[in-house]
Amino acid sequence: MNTHHLAQLNIARMIAPLHDPVMDGFRNNLDRINELAERSEGFAWRLKDYGNDATSIRVYDDDFMIVNMSVWSNLDSLFSFVYKSAHLEIFKRKNEWFEKMKAQHMVLWYVPEQYEPSVEEAIERLEHIRKHGETPSAFTFKKAFTPSGEPYKLKHQHQT
Numbered sequence: 001m002n003t004h005h006l007a008q009l010n011i012a013r014m015i016a017p018l019h020d021p022v023m024d025g026f027r028n029n030l031d032r033i034n035e036l037a038e039r040s041e042g043f044a045w046r047l048k049d050y051g052n053d054a055t056s057i058r059v060y061d062d063d064f065m066i067v068n069m070s071v072w073s074n075l076d077s078l079f080s081f082v083y084k085s086a087h088l089e090i091f092k093r094k095n096e097w098f099e100k101m102k103a104q105h106m107v108l109w110y111v112p113e114q115y116e117p118s119v120e121e122a123i124e125r126l127e128h129i130r131k132h133g134e135t136p137s138a139f140t141f142k143k144a145f146t147p148s149g150e151p152y153k154l155k156h157q158h159q160t
Helices: 021-027 030-039 075-084 087-091 119-132
Strands: 004-013 043-046 065-072 106-112
Touching: 004 075, 004 119, 030 043, 030 087, 065 075, 065 119, 075 087, 106 119
Parallel strands: none
Antiparallel strands: 004 065, 004 106, 043 065
């Protein structure tokens, strides 16, 4: 029985305020992509604010920095959603709406089943990977681990 789920955090810095016309392509697809995530195999939970997304949640005291955080049953389910679903079409357009991040902006880690991580905990994991690189407590798809800390090879071919 799987007793751990996979949490993910990614942050992005918008090139304009969310309601600026330049952000229309991103903003107008939020509900569709969030609904797709919720219907995807392995989805367990996602961070939401009062608007049914997480766009009002601030990190790093930066009004242009937005956060996406979710929990999945396993690495392969999250990978399939990110790279093998309609999410990919939006992901490929990220440079239209977001600055290129110089520092690591995505992190994965394991949490107990039924657990909803806090944004503060997620930022700690992101800071960990920035400082120490990929470890069993903070990693990416490129160098993934199992819940017990062993290297993990994704079932899908990784092409980012």
